[in-house]
Amino acid sequence: MKKFSCFLPAVLLFLFAFSQKTIPDFGKIDIAELQMKSCSFEPGASAMNLFDVEETELTIINQYISRLTTERHVRIKIFSEQGYKYASVKIPYFSKKGVAKIKDLSGIVYNLDPSGIVVTQKLEKKDFF
Secondary structure, three states: OHHHHHHHHHHHHHHHHOOOOOOOOOOOOOHHHHHOOOOOOOOOOOEEEEEEEEEEEEEEOOOOOEEEEEEEEEEEEEOOHHHHHHHOOOOOOOOOOOOOOOOOOOOEEEEEOOOOOEEEEEOOHHHOO
């Protein structure tokens, strides 16, 4: 019976892991997200995290050299001006002796114009601080 009770949670975890919604590729926006006027589970919220996903990969080159690569994909829906403060995304940065680097930052702002057309604004290097 103990074997069965250990096996059952593993199967349930496996099923739940594959039932999650897939994350859209960077730059692919769903028009329904732009048309949202309020948060469905908290009416009156000024902003909402649609998703925040981070993938980390450790590559060991040899005994002394390794590379840690982290990719983070965040999407935030802002409902009002009070939500602007939630649009800032902080990236933890730990560097011992200056060996860590932040590279390839990119960001895009999406808006709907009055006619319903998606207006895209790519963030420039000066927008990151």
